[in-house]
Amino acid sequence: MSTFEFPPSIRSRPVYCVLQARPGKAHLMIADAEGAEALIDLALRAPELMAKAHVIYIPKATDFGAALKALNPAQYYEGPSYSAAVSRIKRVFLDASMGLQIYLSGTEGLMGQALSEAMQAGYDHTAIQTEHRGSLARRMQCVHCKGITEDVSNDPFQCSHCGLNLFVRDHYSRRLAAFQGVCIDAEEPGNVPPSKELYS
Amino acid sequence: MTLQFNTETFRDDYSFHNSQRAIDRFPFPFHEDSYMYAVNMERHQGGPADSVYEKRFDVDEHYVAEMADRAKVLDDDPLRCQSLPHMTLAGWDLLELIMVSKSEEYPDFFELHREGREWYWINKPLGIEDHFTFMDDTTLPYGPMEYITRQTQGDFCVLDQREDNLWMDAGMVTTQADWSLDFDIGMNFFEWHAPVPLAHEKGIFKRALKFLLNIQQGAPARRLNWTMTVNPLLDTSPENYHKWGIQKTTLTSENIGAKQHLRVELQTFFRLPRSNALVFPIRCYLMSFQDIVSKPKWGRRLNRVVRDLPEELAAYKGFIANRPLMLDYLSQFDDGLPTSFGVWPDEHITPTLQR
Numbered sequence: 001m002s003t004f005e006f007p008p009s010i011r012s013r014p015v016y017c018v019l020q021a022r023p024g025k026a027h028l029m030i031a032d033a034e035g036a037e038a039l040i041d042l043a044l045r046a047p048e049l050m051a052k053a054h055v056i057y058i059p060k061a062t063d064f065g066a067a068l069k070a071l072n073p074a075q076y077y078e079g080p081s082y083s084a085a086v087s088r089i090k091r092v093f094l095d096a097s098m099g100l101q102i103y104l105s106g107t108e109g110l111m112g113q114a115l116s117e118a119m120q121a122g123y124d125h126t127a128i129q130t131e132h133r134g135s136l137a138r139r140m141q142c143v144h145c146k147g148i149t150e151d152v153s154n155d156p157f158q159c160s161h162c163g164l165n166l167f168v169r170d171h172y173s174r175r176l177a178a179f180q181g182v183c184i185d186a187e188e189p190g191n192v193p194p195s196k197e198l199y200s
Numbered sequence: 201m202t203l204q205f206n207t208e209t210f211r212d213d214y215s216f217h218n219s220q221r222a223i224d225r226f227p228f229p230f231h232e233d234s235y236m237y238a239v240n241m242e243r244h245q246g247g248p249a250d251s252v253y254e255k256r257f258d259v260d261e262h263y264v265a266e267m268a269d270r271a272k273v274l275d276d277d278p279l280r281c282q283s284l285p286h287m288t289l290a291g292w293d294l295l296e297l298i299m300v301s302k303s304e305e306y307p308d309f310f311e312l313h314r315e316g317r318e319w320y321w322i323n324k325p326l327g328i329e330d331h332f333t334f335m336d337d338t339t340l341p342y343g344p345m346e347y348i349t350r351q352t353q354g355d356f357c358v359l360d361q362r363e364d365n366l367w368m369d370a371g372m373v374t375t376q377a378d379w380s381l382d383f384d385i386g387m388n389f390f391e392w393h394a395p396v397p398l399a400h401e402k403g404i405f406k407r408a409l410k411f412l413l414n415i416q417q418g419a420p421a422r423r424l425n426w427t428m429t430v431n432p433l434l435d436t437s438p439e440n441y442h443k444w445g446i447q448k449t450t451l452t453s454e455n456i457g458a459k460q461h462l463r464v465e466l467q468t469f470f471r472l473p474r475s476n477a478l479v480f481p482i483r484c485y486l487m488s489f490q491d492i493v494s495k496p497k498w499g500r501r502l503n504r505v506v507r508d509l510p511e512e513l514a515a516y517k518g519f520i521a522n523r524p525l526m527l528d529y530l531s532q533f534d535d536g537l538p539t540s541f542g543v544w545p546d547e548h549i550t551p552t553l554q555r
């Protein structure tokens with residue numbers, strides 16, 4: 001099981017829990033990659049959810065699709081990427097009735113973006129649960145050019161838009177669903193320490 | 201009113217300077233010889249004549265130049281001014297608060313004529329005259345918050361109050377000590393303060409928030425905060441850090457007195473009447489080390505504060521690398537004599553430097 005205990009951090013950094021079955025008229029489950037395992041665990045504990053569940057899954061490079069489908073959710077969709085799936089996600093939020101329970105699992109980037117959509121659609125954060133699984137990579141905003149770099153797993157890293165070398169902060173914006181990246185060699189251009197895997 | 205507005209810049213050739221009057225009224229932030237975070241808040245109901253605390257919104261010799269600098273920052277990066285859709289009413293509240301305060305307190309500079317909702321605003325220093333309809337967004341060239349804060353020194357955060365918290369839902373932020381409005385907009389009090397060391401653990405933010413939630417209309421409050429800036433650069437934003445960060449490395453023992461500036465923020469808190477939002481103006485005053493040490497008490501004290509400041513704070517405030525150089529300079533102005541309590545320079549009772 002690919003779970004990770006995040007060390008204590010600053011107050012803007014999100015914390016995640018373990019998905020709990022909650023009573024609701026409908027259940028929307030959005031996961032990417034190993035996030036599928038959290039949904040499978042949830043379904044094992046509360047199989048009755050699945051008949052009212054809509055599962056939206058982005059496998060990335062994993063293959064949990066068949067196992068998820070085998071849970072027999074009322075609706076199942078598999079998309080190639082978050083950006084491909086997002087219009088569908090928005091549509092589902094728009095239609096959903098009050099009493100919808102939202103379950104998000106997988107990478108921080110997936111959960112953060114789906115959470116931000118749900119909040120914009122007017123869902124209260126108390127109706128939304130998140131469970132981290134899989135990659136520790138982060139979605140980063142470059143504070144200088146504002147470009148977002150997805151799946152950053154090393155610190156420092158190079159902004160995929162402006163090319164600056166950025167260090168990875170824990171400061172997190174829920175609105176942007178991103179952590180902040182700040183130029184690491186501003187005071188000594190060219191002096192960029194070797195990149196290390198996050199939390200290594 | 202005899203105030204002369206300086207022709208000066210806060211970038212490139214840095215022609216910014218403080219007159220003797222500005223030095224005399226500088227809001228020196230240390231009331232004793234050491235510094236630690238505290239819930240340092242007091243009422244903002246005037247202060248000694250000609251001090252920066254006297255008026256609700258202090259207008260000083262840097263006004264016109266600061267507004268030109270703000271306009272330049274906004275041309276380069278419009279995201280420095282943002283307002284979430286539900287904050288427009290608070291913007292009108294703020295416009296009213298500033299126009300009324302300034303026209304009452306600086307009648308030679310600002311006039312506000314009101315007939316019902318038809319308002320006529322005259323800002324003489326900036327050469328602005330506008331007729332508009334109060335609460336009608338279409339009658340101003342910008343949104344109300346942007347319009348009035350393009351004419352008022354200091355950054356502005358406008359906080360929505362809900363769920364027993366404050367939410368940074370609007371702001372004009374071009375003279376900030378290295379934080380990003382674009383990143384922090386929408387955050388609550390604890391989230392935008394997340395990067396600050398030590399203060400969360402000391403319970404400071406919990407107590408401060410409680411105080412702020414209870415601020416009433418007509419009873420504003422204030423506090424001081426401070427940091428260090430090399431060159432009189434107003435726009436020390438994270439957005440532009442990759443451009444200005446290098447300037448921190450240009451300090452030498454020869455130029456430090458002129459180049460190194462103590463940056464003091466006079467932060468005030470006003471409850472707004474219609475929106476129940478809280479507005480948080482952050483007014484920045486810059487003063488070079490050489491001007492500070494012209495007051496013997498301030499020179500002695502600044503040396504002691506900088507010397508004894510905990511590492512975490514020096515690192516957070518971004519001057520840990522330059523601290524040794526600062527102390528080489530400042531220690532020349534500290535002869536070890538005791539200092540009087542309080543922030544004022546107390547020149548009549550302070551001995552001159554004993555060398």
Ligand code: HEM
Pocket residue numbers: 237238239240357359366368377378379380384392393394395396399404405408409412423425426427480513516517
């Ligand atoms: C509601 C009004 C306030 C706003 C909008 C505000 C905003 C901020 C922001 C944006 C920062 C920079 C954080 C960063 O590093 O990214 C900061 C720092 C800080 N704030 Fe506030 N703040 C407010 C009220 C207060 C109050 C009432 C206190 C009282 C104790 C306080 C204490 C501090 C301290 C100690 C720091 C660190 C400053 C330094 O060391 O330079 N703030 N604030």
